[in-house]
Each structure stands twice: as structure tokens, then as C-alpha cells.
Amino acid sequence: MKKFIRKSHRWLGLLFSLTILMSSGSGVIHVIMSRTQAAPPSAKPSEAGLNTAAITISPAQAFPDTQPTAINIRNIAGTPHYQAFLPDQTGFTYIDATTGTENKTADTTYAREIASKFLASDEVEQTDFLTSFNREYIGIFRILPVYRFDLADGKGTRVYVSTITGSVTRHTDDKKQFEADIFSLFHKFMFIPNKDLRDLTISAVTGGAFLISILGIVLFFLTRPRKK
Template identity: 30%
Template sequence: MHGGWKAIRRWLYLIHRWMGIAGCVLIAMWFVSGVVMMYVAFPSLTEAERLAGLSPLVAAAPRVTPDTAMHSAGLDAFPRNLRFELAGDRPVYRIVDRRGRPHTIDATDGTRIEAVDADAARAIAQRFARAPAHWLDTTDRDQWTVPNGLNAWRPLHRIAIDDGHGTELYVSARTGEVMRDTQRAERFWNWLGSVPHWLYFTPIRKDPPLWRQVVMWTSGPCLVVAVTGIWIGILRLRVRRRFAHGSVGGMSPYHGWMAWHHVAGLAGALFLVFWLASGWLSVNPNQWFSGRGFDDAALQRYAGHAATTFPQPAWREVMTRVPDAREIRMAWVGGRALLLVSDGAGRTQTLDAVTGTPVVWQTAELTRAATTLLPKAAVTDSAIQHHDDAYWYRHHSPRTLPVLRVRFDDVAGTWAYIDPATGLVAGRSDDSRRTYRWLFHAVHSWDLNALLRHRPAWDIVMWLLSLIGTAMSVSGIVVGYRRLKRKAS
């Protein structure tokens, strides 16, 4: 038995020592890049930025009806998204069909726009940014457009904006939409933040299955390093029979960098294990956790209208009511046709499509409409939520507030979130997603409302934990380097 335990200890030390040399480099990188990500997100075009960049519609009522636009796009069902806006100075319908494919229809003659050349893209970007612009290149995918959500809009024209901030816009060569913006400082900090932290290098990230495997096979072994390190750390810790010449009051036999590694490793032991495990879960291995949204069939039932028809809007009434309108989205809720009119400040008014008058939803109306999302389940609770809670909060992601939360009695424990201003479904949650919230978000980002409501409490906690993790991993790098150096000599 004694010989078996000795062999186990030997393998324990060997695994931690040699896997830890590479693992500590990765762990140190993740902690440092994670601090950067606290303040600089991966580049994206926010909804507020997109609306601010669109030109005012003024009196640019389309000559083509929504029905004609849908017919020109070849749709067989009412689309996920149908909106009217200006592409530069050209009135267009933007459509995203039920398969997620984008279509752009000229609102003056109903023709399909299927290609946008470099000159047109430059003009669109210049009008969007309200600053001089010049075309740089056309790319299918680069470091800042690598996420697969842009696939249907590729290729993309990259346009430089002369604004003193090194801004670059990406305009779809298929539809003429501005899809992304980046700035010089944002790109710099992302090379120290999101790109290394998420392993978001273009050759890897462009292949989602490969990227998921890379994330799992880097974070997984690092988790083994952490667990073996905790085991060794506890074995080498003495509280009663202390080491005569040890450090930390004789509790640790080590000195110098090794002592730092021992103490920091034990101080942040549980945090490190949970943090690495949650990072492994970030890619949702084997699809253990459900998605965030309702499926297409549920959303069509909620809309109460599937045909490719929409009543001719009261354009003049709409333009008069919202003089700074930048976008008019057409939607159905419970069989009622709506216009969601957004201005340059991001404010949205919900109007009746036929009369152009404001729509005020009653909670009971929306709750009845929500029952169509899960027709085989009953509603157990319906309430307006005015503030962030553990499952619906705005840290690093936009969330509608107030929001109507409707709970169902189905096996999955589904909750629907509905925007009480527009009537549209804003999100979905179930037992699986709520479990994921605790296993990933809470453990990895510590986005607990008790901390978030009292900033900089969250920042202080995250900095402290990151410093402990960095001290543990950097000391491990130094110890590992010295051992390799001795081996080499």
C-alpha cells in the first residue's frame, strides 16, 4: 500500500510539473487578458451606433409596398426582420428571411440589390460616419469579422474613416449594410484582451468545430494542472509540525518563487479550479445547455401571422410623428401589424401600422400572446420586472428594462421575456440556461448583482482574484523555466 501511494505521489508531481510549465503560460495569459476584457469588448456595431449612423428618413416614403418587397425577395413566409431605411441616400427594404438570409430591395422600384461595389460601399460608409472615407480592401473574413454571425453578409468591404481615431467600417458587399466598426485603440487592446483570451485567432475561429476543440483541449489540461497543484499544495502544507527552515511561518517548505507559487496556489485554489472549469464550459460542450431563444415555429405562433403580407403603412403619419426616424421595422404581434420606429438616439416608438397611432400594450394582452409560445404549457406567473435580477441583467450585454417575464409550467421550466413597449419577444430562459448562468457566468465573470450594483466593488474583486491567479501562474512559469534550464545544462 505504501509503495502504491508513493507511485501515485510521483505521478502527481510529474503531471503537475511538466503539464504546468505550458499550463501556467496559458493561465497567466488568460488572467491578464481577462482584466483587459473587463473594460474593452470585442469590436461590434451596437444597435445605438447603427441607428446613429443611419440617415434620417425625413419624407422618404417608399414607392414600393412591403408586400411587393417580400415578393421581390422570393419569400414564402413573413421574415424574421423587415425594415425600411436609407442605404446612403437610397431608400431600401432590409429583410432577413426565416433561414437567416439577408435581402435588400430598392424601395423605389422593387429591384433586388445583390451586389455593392467598392465605390458604393465607400459612399455608404462616408455618409454613415459623416467623415471622409476611402476603400481599403474587400475581405471574406479578417481578425475583426471572424464571428460566424456575419457569414450571410460576406464578403465585406473594409473602409477607413478619416476621423483621427483610426476608425474602420465593414460594409456588406451583398447588401450595402454597415456590419461592424473598429477603432485603432479598440484593435490594440483586443490583441491583449479578447483575441488571446478566447483564442480568437482567425485561422482557428473561422472553423467553429475546430475552435471549440482547441478551447476544450487547452482549458481541460490546465484544469488538471490546477487540481494536481492543489493536491500537492495541501500535501506540502504543515500547520502543526512546521518546517524548521520554511517560509510563511514554517508552513511551507519553499522559499522565493516556489513559496509564492505554493501560497498563491492555495489562496486561489478553489477559485482557479472553478474558473478554469467554467472556461471549459464556455463553448457548451456536447450542447449540454439549451439555446437563448425560442425556435422559429414558436415565434411565428406568437406573431399570429405567417403570410408574406403587411398592410400599407401610414407613412406620412409616421414621418410626422417621429421626424428623426432612422429606421421603421414592420412586425406582427398576436395578429396585429406594428411599426417600430427608431430615431437617431435609439428611442423606439410602437405605432399601429394602419393608423400610425401609438400602441400601448396591456400586460394581460401580452401574457395571452405569450401562451402561443408554448401552447401545451400553462402560464404560472406573469409580472413586469423593473430592475436587474440574477437572470436578466445588463452587465456587458444590452437588456430591455422594464421587461415582462412570463413563466410556464413545462418540464424545462421556461420563462419568456417580452418587451412591454414593443410587444416583441426579448429573450428566453429555462432551467438549463439558468444552470449555465451559475456554472459559467457567475463563476467566470463574478457578475453578481450584489457586486455590480456597487461598482467598483466588482472591479476590486475581479482585480484581486486576477492578481492572485497571475502571481500563482507567473511564479509557476519562473519555477518551470529554471527547472528546464537546469535540465538543459
Template identity: 50%
Template sequence: MMIKAHWIRKAHRWIGLMFSITVLMASGSGLIHLWMSRSQPAPPPLAARASLSHIDVDAITVSAVDVMKLIKKQRSSALAKEIHLRQISGQPWYQVFLHGDQKATYVNGVTGEVNDAMDEQYAREIALGALGTEAIEQRAYLTQYNSEYIAIFRILPVYRFDSNDAMGRRVYVSTLTGSVTRATDDQKQWEADLFSNFHKWQFISHKNLRDCLLGCTTLGSFFVSILGIWLFFITGKSKRARISS
């Protein structure tokens, strides 16, 4: 029994030493995540901007049937999968998502004007309401996730707008949901990068390799814990045996 305990103790010591770095990384970044969740506020609500406050239903003269007729004049095979009504620049607009298109097609509910450029304008108004400043700049239109807007946010495509202030505030906006999907600034992003690199190993760009290494280190830490519990019971039995003898 003592020989078995000796080898278990050795395995526990050296394997534990090997995986202690990854345990420290995970636990330390876990504390960072706790700090982030306590110190960082939720994404800002939309400010009460006139263009976003309500939809002027009384002004609408174009029906949804008319909308599709107007679109089919330009694209005869157009098929709608979603139709929303949005208040943009003080007027009601139909937001039509067609099969095969990433961006929506917009039709004015008063004049019947078809204008695809209203998608960016709608996103800008959402960003203006969230950032609370007129000095914003569109930096990107994302159709794929990147190191800052990662897959956990789940919604694509999105627009990125920056306020260009001292804090480096920026928001990611979805015109599909009509909302801010992520709000951050330079300080928050530094904390998020620290957590992502130490806890989820985002510095490894290849996802399959990253997941494999994370799985191996987690399994190793689990194995070390099992060895520790096993060693506790074995040495406990040995001590009781020596005392009774």
C-alpha cells in the first residue's frame, strides 16, 4: 500500500506542477471576469431620440402588399422572409428582408421610395441614441466575427460605430434586431482581451487546436484532483492501520 501511495504522490506532485500554470491562468482570469461583471454596466439603452421614439402610423399610405409590388418592379423574383416597420429619419419605413440578401431593402411607408441605403442610416440613428453624441464614425460593417466582436455575441451582420472620444467608446449595431449588440471602450476591451487570452486562449487563432489544448489541460487538472482525493484516502487508511497496530 505504501508503494502505491508513493507513486500516486509522485504523479500528483509532478502532474500537478505541470498543470498549475493553466490552473492559475484559469482562476486568475476568472477573477477578472468577476470584476468585469461587477464593474461594467449593461449596454446603454437607446436615448429618447425623436426619430426612434415612436412610429407615425397615421402617416403610412403604403401597405405591405404595395411594398412587395414596388420591390418586384426592380427584382421580379424577390421573396420576403421578414417585414418590419421602422421609424427612420422621422418617417416610417418598411424594412424588408429578402431571401438571399444579407442587408434589408427599405421602402418608405409614405412615398413608396425604395432605398437600400437606409440600412446604414438606421444603424447610425441607433448608434447615436446609444452613444449620446453626434460625433460618431462608422468604422466597419461586419459579416464575420473578429477578435473584438466574438462569436458569443451571436448576431451578424453588424455595424461598428466609434465615438472618437478619450475613452474610445464604440458600439456594434444590428439593424435586424434594431439594437446595440455590444458596447465597449478601450478600458473594457483591455479587460476583455485579458480574460479571453488567459481563460479561453484566444491568442491561439486555430479554433480546433485551441479547443483541443483547452480540453487536454482541463482533463489534466481533473486527473490531478482525482489523484489528490485518492491519495488522501490511501494515506488516511495507512495512518489508521499504523495507529491500530
């Protein structure tokens, strides 16, 4: 029994040692990221001040034939707009609160203004519109959909913008993303594209590391020196 446990512990330890190395390495990367990367952007809306005196259309006048589930008032291109969530409709409906007319391009205009103000530059380019999470914009950021805007500053600076919250939900660049990619590959096994297979693999290797620890404890007591 001692020989069997010793061999099992040895070979299983060799098999799962790579996982332990990856986990410990990702821990080091996590500490580095916590010291080199800024805190997540504030969820506070970053739009300009709202001129409430310019609002001449009431919500009832703006939406006479439907009952929105929620309404926000947004300052877009210097004009107050109703941002409405309508039943059974994806996306938002924007109504100019000064004229009562619908603005079909308000969402992208609004997103660009948020990105420009956050980055203090008008030289931003929309490069994506996400309705699902991907390898860079992962589930921990929670909010969808979001726009991605890039800044041509030689650093790969980019922001993800939510018009729901009126704020930037993620701010990163090539250096920060390189650190985040290493952490995701080592700690979350993101090199496996299929989530079910990835979860199964993580469960298997962490279970193996747990088994190695149990065998090590058993082996310690089986091989401890006996008192005469």
C-alpha cells in the first residue's frame, strides 16, 4: 500500500505540476496587475450637464401610443433626449425632448461623446459593437451591449462604452491587455475556446491537485518514523 501510494503521488504530482505552476504564476500576475493597472472606471455618467430648461416635450407627449418600461434623460449633442426602453423592443428609442422627434442615430452619437470625454480626445474611432462577451471584454464586466472605441495614440488605448449607464465600463491598452491575457490563459484556461470543455478541464486538474494533496497527507502518516 505504501509503495502504491508513493508511486501514485509521484506520477500524479508530475502530471498535475503544470497546473500548479500555472495557478501560482497567475497569482503573481494578479498581484502585478493590481499594482500596475488603474481601478475600473466609475459608473457615474460622464456626459455634460443637462439643460433641463430646454425640455419642452413631456414624456406623455413623447410616447403617446406606448408605455415605456423605463425612461432616462440624456444630453446628446447638447440637446436633452428621452432614452426609452420600450416593451418587446431591443435597443433604445431616443426622442428629442425639445421637438418630440425620434433621433435614430442618437445611440452611437451618445456613445462617441462618452468615449471622447473620457479620453479627452475627439480622435476616437468606433471599432466594434458587442452584444456578447469575448476574450477581451469578459463576463466580469457584466454590462451588455457596449461600444468599443479606439484611440490612435500608439498604445492601443481603447474603451468600452455603455449607453445604458452612460459611462465607460472598461478602459485598457495593449500593455494592460497583455497582462490580462496571461492571467486569463494561466488562471482560467482561456486557450480552450469551448466553455463546457474548459470548465470540465479546470474541474479535472483542480480535482487532481486536491487528490495529490490528500495522497501526500496519507503518505506522511504512513511513512512517519515509528517510536520504538
